[in-house]
Amino acid sequence: MRAVPRFRDLPVTLRVPLVMAGLMVLLGFLASQSVLSALGRVQDARLSETARLHVEGLSVALGPSVLRQDVWEVYDILDRARSAYDGQRLLLSIVADERGRILAATDPRRAPVGEAVAGFEVNAVPPDAIRMTGDSTLRVMAPLLFQGRQIGQIVTELDVTDLLTERRNVSMWLLFGNAAATALLAFGGWLAVARILRPVGTLVLAMDDSKGAPRPISEADIPRGDPGLSRLILTYNRMTTAVESRAEAERRLAERERFVSLGRLSSSLAHEVNNPLGGLLNAADTIRTYSDRPEVVRQSAELMLRGLSHLRDVTRAILDENRLDRIGQVLRREDLEDLKLLFEPEVSSRAQSLTWKAEAGQDELARFPAAPVRQVVLNLLLNAGAAAGQNGIVGLSVAAEQDRLAIEVTDSGPGLGQADLDRLLASGPLPPGGGVGLRLVHDLVRGLGGEIQHERKDARTYVRVILPMKDSSDA
Amino acid sequence: MQSTRRAVLFGAAAVAAPFVGTRGWAQGPAPFKFALTPVFLDNDAAVIDALRLALSQGMGQEIELVQRRTYQEISGALLDGSVDAAWTCGFPYLQHRTELSLLGVPVWRGQPLYQSYLIVGKDDAAKTLSDLRGAAHAFSDPDSNSGFLVTASDLAGDHQTPEEFFSRVIFTYGHRNVVRSVAGGLTRSGSVDGYVWEALSVAEPELTAQTKVIARSEWLGFPPMVARKDRMDDPSVQACRTALLALSDNPLGKQALKLLSLDGIIPGEDALFEGIAARMAILADG
Numbered sequence: 001m002r003a004v005p006r007f008r009d010l011p012v013t014l015r016v017p018l019v020m021a022g023l024m025v026l027l028g029f030l031a032s033q034s035v036l037s038a039l040g041r042v043q044d045a046r047l048s049e050t051a052r053l054h055v056e057g058l059s060v061a062l063g064p065s066v067l068r069q070d071v072w073e074v075y076d077i078l079d080r081a082r083s084a085y086d087g088q089r090l091l092l093s094i095v096a097d098e099r100g101r102i103l104a105a106t107d108p109r110r111a112p113v114g115e116a117v118a119g120f121e122v123n124a125v126p127p128d129a130i131r132m133t134g135d136s137t138l139r140v141m142a143p144l145l146f147q148g149r150q151i152g153q154i155v156t157e158l159d160v161t162d163l164l165t166e167r168r169n170v171s172m173w174l175l176f177g178n179a180a181a182t183a184l185l186a187f188g189g190w191l192a193v194a195r196i197l198r199p200v201g202t203l204v205l206a207m208d209d210s211k212g213a214p215r216p217i218s219e220a221d222i223p224r225g226d227p228g229l230s231r232l233i234l235t236y237n238r239m240t241t242a243v244e245s246r247a248e249a250e251r252r253l254a255e256r257e258r259f260v261s262l263g264r265l266s267s268s269l270a271h272e273v274n275n276p277l278g279g280l281l282n283a284a285d286t287i288r289t290y291s292d293r294p295e296v297v298r299q300s301a302e303l304m305l306r307g308l309s310h311l312r313d314v315t316r317a318i319l320d321e322n323r324l325d326r327i328g329q330v331l332r333r334e335d336l337e338d339l340k341l342l343f344e345p346e347v348s349s350r351a352q353s354l355t356w357k358a359e360a361g362q363d364e365l366a367r368f369p370a371a372p373v374r375q376v377v378l379n380l381l382l383n384a385g386a387a388a389g390q391n392g393i394v395g396l397s398v399a400a401e402q403d404r405l406a407i408e409v410t411d412s413g414p415g416l417g418q419a420d421l422d423r424l425l426a427s428g429p430l431p432p433g434g435g436v437g438l439r440l441v442h443d444l445v446r447g448l449g450g451e452i453q454h455e456r457k458d459a460r461t462y463v464r465v466i467l468p469m470k471d472s473s474d475a
Numbered sequence: 476m477q478s479t480r481r482a483v484l485f486g487a488a489a490v491a492a493p494f495v496g497t498r499g500w501a502q503g504p505a506p507f508k509f510a511l512t513p514v515f516l517d518n519d520a521a522v523i524d525a526l527r528l529a530l531s532q533g534m535g536q537e538i539e540l541v542q543r544r545t546y547q548e549i550s551g552a553l554l555d556g557s558v559d560a561a562w563t564c565g566f567p568y569l570q571h572r573t574e575l576s577l578l579g580v581p582v583w584r585g586q587p588l589y590q591s592y593l594i595v596g597k598d599d600a601a602k603t604l605s606d607l608r609g610a611a612h613a614f615s616d617p618d619s620n621s622g623f624l625v626t627a628s629d630l631a632g633d634h635q636t637p638e639e640f641f642s643r644v645i646f647t648y649g650h651r652n653v654v655r656s657v658a659g660g661l662t663r664s665g666s667v668d669g670y671v672w673e674a675l676s677v678a679e680p681e682l683t684a685q686t687k688v689i690a691r692s693e694w695l696g697f698p699p700m701v702a703r704k705d706r707m708d709d710p711s712v713q714a715c716r717t718a719l720l721a722l723s724d725n726p727l728g729k730q731a732l733k734l735l736s737l738d739g740i741i742p743g744e745d746a747l748f749e750g751i752a753a754r755m756a757i758l759a760d761g
Contacts, residue, residue, distance in 0.1 A: 072647045075661045109660040113643065
């Protein structure tokens with residue numbers, strides 16, 4: 001047994017909500033991605049707008065001063081622009097002349113006057129192309145236009161730490177918010193689906209509970225609002241009735257099988273009764289004729305006693321076989337003797353040889369119920385006897401092996417056909433035609449938790465029934 | 476009595492109007508135009524308002540305070556009559572001594588004198604002017620005494636010009652701008668009006684804290700208020716002189732002086748500017 005059951009092995013009432021929760025997580029993820037992507041676009045647009053306004057504003061203000069190469073004026077405008085603009089955003093603004101020499105910067109210590117601006121143009125992009133890259137500092141570069149001609153360049157460093165923080169915060173909120181919302185919805189969904197699927201659960205439970213005897217679902221539990229589901233349950237209820245009827249039919253058939261087996265025995269049993277009767281009549285006649293001869297009377301009486309005893313045994317065996325109150329009785333050695341008594345006339349009527357080895361002791365036999373084992377053995381013997389034919393060989397061996405009882409019936413017949421094997425070994429539907437004797441053996445053995453083995457060897461058929469031995473207390 | 480004097484003054488102003496006013500469309504007498512230089516806190520509207528109110532009250536006449544970017548523009552406006560009087564610097568006053576006369580000289584910390592400061596960044600290792608060779612330097616105005624003449628004449632004494640001594644020279648046209656230039660690192664050093672630097676150290680201590688003074692000049696004549704010599708007898712000019720000298724006697728004037736960190740205004744005399752004249756001579760000789 002695996003510790004974590006596979007998904008497909010989970011109950012449908014769990015699988016459907018899980019699938020739904022999974023879809024919700026996926027939806028949450030996609031929604032989060034969409035929000036983050038929209039936020040990214042908004043931030044990019046905001047950044048681009050800030051950069052563009054800054055550069056355009058500076059272009060207008062700086063033009064004449066740059067043209068005059070007035071370092072102070074340029075610095076003054078940049079310095080005042082820095083405090084006028086969002087001072088947090090603009091880290092550094094550099095203005096260079098048309099030769100690429102720095103004219104002034106908001107931080108002259110970082111960008112000294114007269115130095116080349118090229119070093120600050122690394123990774124710089126035009127204002128319209130600025131995008132959040134994950135860096136906290138971004139650079140924008142734009143030509144400084146005055147009266148339609150380029151007179152210099154503006155390079156600006158933007159601090160986007162706040163935007164990154166905002167993005168991170170939104171991500172966190174989305175993560176936690178979506179996780180909470182998804183969990184809530186998934187739970188709600190689970191409740192709803194579980195409620196919707198409750199009739200299915202009831203159905204599954206009704207089928208599981210039954211142990212082969214499905215029980216119908218009560219009218220109150222049928223969801224009338226769901227036509228499909230209610231039809232399914234009604235169909236199931238009809239099926240349970242059908243299964244019950246079938247089980248009842250099988251039970252009746254099994255009951256009848258006992259009479260059938262007796263019926264199969266009747267002719268030989270009639271002989272078995274008839275033969276002693278002749279002897280008994282002879283003995284009675286002898287007593288009447290020689291009533292004055294005490295030794296003859298005693299001999300005849302002995303003869304009659306033996307004959308009557310035999311008759312008594314045969315009738316008791318037949319009665320035992322046919323008794324209805326044997327349920328609960330344990331198997332005894334006498335049961336096997338009875339079977340031998342019942343079966344022997346069959347053997348002698350066909351001039352067969354019977355090998356009878358009942359080696360199991362009373363203690364081992366007492367672990368098993370009498371009725372089903374007797375029925376199994378009798379059915380197998382009758383089948384073997386019929387298969388072995390005239391002068392055939394039939395054998396029975398009952399042996400206790402450790403924790404099980406092995407019953408083996410052999411015959412020298414032509415072997416079991418496929419249809420008979422299906423009856424005996426498989427649980428599938430009964431093939432049409434044929435009796436139910438072998439199938440009864442199969443069902444009884446399964447009911448006892450045992451198994452049936454079949455083997456064909458050296459022109460002999462071996463049918464071996466293995467019954468697990470239960471504790472004597474269970475018997 | 477008061478109303479009579481005001482009427483006279485208004486009349487005088489009306490007579491003077493054709494010479495000083497340019498507002499042909501104005502109704503009534505043109506306002507008296509008083510030019511301010513970038514010598515002090517030129518961005519402080521409160522100071523300008525207080526001064527305008529005090530002078531208007533003192534003169535009994537509407538005053539228009541005119542701001543110009545450079546001393547050269549002030550001197551030009553004074554000389555061509557587009558302004559009636561001006562608060563300028565000792566250096567341009569001496570440059571045009573023949574055309575200009577003193578209206579008054581402000582008194583700062585008890586005397587009509589001030590100093591020029593040589594400033595550098597607060598962490599700069601330079602201790603004297605000579606340590607700043609090859610650096611970028613900020614001057615205030617080429618016609619400013621404290622913001623140019625003092626440093627230039629110091630260099631001229633060694634037969635050097637600022638352009639030769641410094642790697643780069645910029646003019647910021649404002650003493651506060653000189654401090655900003657040094658504080659922001661645009662230039663390593665600057666020549667600044669000591670009075671402005673001290674006033675700034677109170678008004679904007681975080682700005683001056685970025686700088687330190689490494690050299691102070693001798694005491695020199697404080698930037699004076701002047702008018703054209705040929706118009707000194709104009710009633711409006713006289714009224715202006717009277718109002719200036721009386722600032723410390725009335726509440727509005729006191730308020731204005733307080734905002735300017737000044738004690739008062741005295742008539743002054745040319746002798747106050749002899750130090751500046753001496754430096755001009757050195758520069759001319761250098």
